[in-house]
Amino acid sequence: MGLFKTRVDENWKINYIKEFNEMRSEYEKKILSKQNEIDDLKKQLEELKCFRSNLRPKEKQIKDSDIESIKELRTQGLSYREISQQTSWSKATVCRVLNGVYD
Incomplete structure (x- = not known):
């Protein structure tokens, strides 16, 4: 049912x-x-x-003499672009040198 x-x-x-x-x-x-x-x-x-x-990380290729010349050019009042043109280093490398990365 x-x-x-x-x-x-x-x-x-x-x-x-x-x-x-x-x-x-x-x-x-x-x-x-x-x-x-x-x-x-x-x-x-x-x-x-x-x-x-x-x-291994890439070793530093820029020489101490290049670092000194970049710093000297900056104290003379040159811009990053002008320093880059004179030294044949990139603007980024110039910036790193002037910011103390390679010190």
Whole structure:
């Protein structure tokens, strides 16, 4: 007399459990493949870290005599552009010299 049918059949429980186990195994496979990918990337990262330690910063290329001449030209009242044209160093290098980066 009820509106809903009760499932007395045990077959639906078996099917439900089977589907659940299949779904779980699929997710476990996906997780395992992602973990393998992560491990591979970690190995590559370690290899790249070894290369990074071999790199050294660029050494100072401007000579002390150039630094002195740039400072002297500035005390004479020349602009950065004029100093750059006379010394053939870039305006950025002239700026760094005058701001004391190379001292």
